[in-house]
Amino acid sequence: MKVVLNICRFDPEVDKESYFQKFDVEVEGHQTVLDALLCAREQDSSLSFRRSCRSAICGSCAIWLDFRPVLACHTLIKDVAIAPGSITVEPLPHFRQLKDLVVDLEPLFESLKAIVPWVVTRRDHNGLMAPEKARVMESASTCILCGICDAVMETGGVVKPAAAVKGIRLAVDPRDAVGEARRRLLDLPPELLALFIKRLPPICPKSIRLPDIS
Amino acid sequence: MQNHDVLIVGGGLAGLMAALSCSERTDVAVLSKIYPTRSHSGAAQGGFNSALSEDDSVESHIFDTVKGSDYLGDQDAVEVLCSEGPGTILELERMGVPWSRNSDGRVAQRSLGGAGFPRACFAADLSGHVVLHTLFEQALRRGVKIYPEWHLIQLLVEEGELVGVLAYDLRHAQLEVIRTKVVILATGGYGRVYAKTTNAHANTGDGMAIAYRAGVVLSDMEFVQFHPTTLYGTNILISEAARGEGGYLRNVNGERFMGDYAPQKMELAPRDVVSRSIFREIKEGRGFNGQYVHLDLTHLEKELIEERLPQVRDLALCYAGVDLVTTPIPIEPAQHYSMGGVRVDTWGVTSLPGLLAAGEVANVSVHGANRLGGNSLLETVVFGHRAGKKADALVQERGWPAISATMIARAKAEWQNLCSGDSAAEGSVYSIRREMNELMTAFVGVFRVGEELTQAVDRLKELQELYTRLKPSFRVQAYNYAVMEYLETGYLLELGEIITKGALRRTESRGAHFRLDYPQRDDVDWLCHTFVSKGKDGPQFSAGPVSITRYPPKERGY
Numbered sequence: 001m002k003v004v005l006n007i008c009r010f011d012p013e014v015d016k017e018s019y020f021q022k023f024d025v026e027v028e029g030h031q032t033v034l035d036a037l038l039c040a041r042e043q044d045s046s047l048s049f050r051r052s053c054r055s056a057i058c059g060s061c062a063i064w065l066d067f068r069p070v071l072a073c074h075t076l077i078k079d080v081a082i083a084p085g086s087i088t089v090e091p092l093p094h095f096r097q098l099k100d101l102v103v104d105l106e107p108l109f110e111s112l113k114a115i116v117p118w119v120v121t122r123r124d125h126n127g128l129m130a131p132e133k134a135r136v137m138e139s140a141s142t143c144i145l146c147g148i149c150d151a152v153m154e155t156g157g158v159v160k161p162a163a164a165v166k167g168i169r170l171a172v173d174p175r176d177a178v179g180e181a182r183r184r185l186l187d188l189p190p191e192l193l194a195l196f197i198k199r200l201p202p203i204c205p206k207s208i209r210l211p212d213i214s
Numbered sequence: 215m216q217n218h219d220v221l222i223v224g225g226g227l228a229g230l231m232a233a234l235s236c237s238e239r240t241d242v243a244v245l246s247k248i249y250p251t252r253s254h255s256g257a258a259q260g261g262f263n264s265a266l267s268e269d270d271s272v273e274s275h276i277f278d279t280v281k282g283s284d285y286l287g288d289q290d291a292v293e294v295l296c297s298e299g300p301g302t303i304l305e306l307e308r309m310g311v312p313w314s315r316n317s318d319g320r321v322a323q324r325s326l327g328g329a330g331f332p333r334a335c336f337a338a339d340l341s342g343h344v345v346l347h348t349l350f351e352q353a354l355r356r357g358v359k360i361y362p363e364w365h366l367i368q369l370l371v372e373e374g375e376l377v378g379v380l381a382y383d384l385r386h387a388q389l390e391v392i393r394t395k396v397v398i399l400a401t402g403g404y405g406r407v408y409a410k411t412t413n414a415h416a417n418t419g420d421g422m423a424i425a426y427r428a429g430v431v432l433s434d435m436e437f438v439q440f441h442p443t444t445l446y447g448t449n450i451l452i453s454e455a456a457r458g459e460g461g462y463l464r465n466v467n468g469e470r471f472m473g474d475y476a477p478q479k480m481e482l483a484p485r486d487v488v489s490r491s492i493f494r495e496i497k498e499g500r501g502f503n504g505q506y507v508h509l510d511l512t513h514l515e516k517e518l519i520e521e522r523l524p525q526v527r528d529l530a531l532c533y534a535g536v537d538l539v540t541t542p543i544p545i546e547p548a549q550h551y552s553m554g555g556v557r558v559d560t561w562g563v564t565s566l567p568g569l570l571a572a573g574e575v576a577n578v579s580v581h582g583a584n585r586l587g588g589n590s591l592l593e594t595v596v597f598g599h600r601a602g603k604k605a606d607a608l609v610q611e612r613g614w615p616a617i618s619a620t621m622i623a624r625a626k627a628e629w630q631n632l633c634s635g636d637s638a639a640e641g642s643v644y645s646i647r648r649e650m651n652e653l654m655t656a657f658v659g660v661f662r663v664g665e666e667l668t669q670a671v672d673r674l675k676e677l678q679e680l681y682t683r684l685k686p687s688f689r690v691q692a693y694n695y696a697v698m699e700y701l702e703t704g705y706l707l708e709l710g711e712i713i714t715k716g717a718l719r720r721t722e723s724r725g726a727h728f729r730l731d732y733p734q735r736d737d738v739d740w741l742c743h744t745f746v747s748k749g750k751d752g753p754q755f756s757a758g759p760v761s762i763t764r765y766p767p768k769e770r771g772y
Contacts (some may be wrong), residue, residue: 011691042644045696052414055450058252099693118351119310128319141312141344145251
């Protein structure tokens with residue numbers, strides 16, 4: 001089917017501001033928005049966007065599609081366009097646009113530091129963990145650091161959403177010596193934490209369901 | 215110019231493990247063409263093999279691996295892989311990997327192909343992802359310097375020794391020189407040589423090709439693993455764990471056809487056996503639409519699938535439109551892993567002083583002619599760790615190399631020359647790459663035959679000539695993927711030629727390399743590795759000995 005992609009272009013070296021460029025591509029309904037972007041790139045190889053795994057595990061291809069944030073590789077054309085369709089592709093909001101659909105992700109990785117993003121293993125940890133305890137961490141551990149939650153949500157506190165996800169994942173890890181202090185590192189009152197946990201799954205490409213640690 | 219004691223190229227499992235294994239005193243940096251957590255290690259699903267259980271043994275793991283390798287694995291290296299497995303898994307556990315657990319609290323283990331015991335340590339079906347992110351967390355803790363979105367362009371060699379690297383900072387569109395005492399290549403595989411591959415777009419064999427161009431010896435390039443179960447069409451990986459948890463392969467008649475090919479191991483025979491079996495079924499008319507077979511999990515408990523195979527279920531739902539709880543999924547084999555690579559010893563030492571390599575980019579060889587599921591993830595952390603330790607030792611031994619101004623000027627001039635051609639022929643890069651991909655999948659796949667391999671060699675040569683005549687011009691701009699894709703196409707063409715010529719040269723069938731015109735294994739002439747290095751007129755091949763310490767080659771049946 002024919003699809004028109006309106007893609008946000010911006011080259012800081014030459015453009016004063018961003019603009020939209022139309023691309024006519026031919027893709028199958030069961031193909032993805034990433035497949036469509038790759039077709040567009042063949043027409044104009046100066047188009048920049050991040051991509052790698054094409055199977056929603058690396059987190060590279062987060063974009064703003066029409067009116068919501070998605071992983072381009074996880075979004076089927078038939079779900080966003082009716083032939084002849086037209087979709088608008090922009091970079092993730094709230095991140096600095098570096099070139100076309102590529103944004104500055106340094107703040108995403110920097111923000112992790114606020115919650116001490118590693119397990120501080122207790123000296124007395126014996127290598128075992130009850131399966132019920134392991135299961136509590138599972139969903140949060142599926143985070144692929146795609147940046148979508150940071151782009152469209154606030155936690156209501158200083159800690160950013162992706163950092164909060166990791167902070168919570170670490171807070172429920174029985175091996176971690178930081179213990180109760182992890183809850184304080186999140187710097188969120190219980191009501192805001194509860195709200196964050198509730199609002200996350202529909203926005204998150206991995207539909208992460210966080211355990212309530214308030 | 216930047217300086218680091220150790221520069222690791224590649225931020226996946228092997229690269230990060232190597233970084234963490236260097237001593238705190240070593241100044242180590244990681245250069246990665248993508249942010250480390252984007253590495254394809256994260257797409258690995260099944261598990262990390264390790265003989266942890268009292269009912270299992272390192273010995274048994276060694277034997278399974280050697281037999282799985284069709285006796286081409288270097289047994290001294292396999293001994294290292296398997297004996298260091300348990301310690302490495304426990305170390306990962308201490309770092310905080312969220313493993314799935316048994317009721318007794320121990321790390322859960324599942325069966326993968328070719329194994330005599332369920333020994334693949336897993337985290338649902340996200341095993342690579344969770345360990346990658348845990349190692350990344352530890353790298354943050356260590357304050358490892360990372361150069362994200364920097365592409366390796368060249369290994370700088372002066373008087374036969376590695377002195378540093380030339381790299382391209384994608385964000386700032388700048389060529390940079392990094393002087394270093396030791397480089398560890400951890401750049402992964404070359405899946406994108408093939409049209410049908412599970413591999414990410416980033417897997418273009420950069421490190422392997424660049425090492426080869428610097429004169430480094432590669433080994434066993436003709437051994438390419440085709441994973442039996444990838445989604446028909448997209449070739450997205452469906453983990454071997456799906457079969458490990460009890461899934462069946464069925465042909466159009468609903469039969470579990472693996473009974474005809476591997477009556478004992480059935481669906482859990484090694485990958486080369488299963489891939490050939492699937493293609494035989496399709497070729498003999500028992501496939502669906504002449505294209506694929508079914509992977510059937512409908513007889514498994516829904517709760518088991520939700521617990522052990524959640525990602526696999528999501529992938530089938532999104533990309534094949536099928537809920538595997540109720541419906542079988544369409545499956546075809548596709549390229550997945552490179553057994554071949556930069557030839558190394560068990561400490562990651564290559565033929566170039568100052569250069570180490572670990573992970574999929576390397577050939578130790580622990581996998582020989584065919585890799586068992588669960589052994590590559592293990593390889594990344596065991597040999598990544600060893601490469602880190604070796605790098606430390608070398609840093610003490612080696613003085614700071616000198617990089618001459620002439621060398622830098624020459625490298626920069628080459629780059630300029632590359633980017634300032636006179637034709638706007640970038641579009642042709644895509645058609646050259648596409649044709650190479652189709653050619654490799656058609657002629658250098660699961661079943662190979664002399665005439666087709668020869669045809670492929672000839673056409674690849676023509677494609678290479680077309681490529682060198684392209685002379686595109688590139689604007690200097692941030693995130694110039696066009697120039698990167700142009701370079702990557704060059705790497706793939708070079709590696710494609712080596713793989714195909716290696717396949718043509720090896721006139722026997724062993725492991726994943728199957729010749730219709732030489733269908734038997736030949737231990738008289740071919741119980742040897744295929745070494746290759748770049749000569750004036752192209753790849754120069756020679757034979758290398760296989761280390762056989764415990765298990766002389768026997769007939770390999772499953």
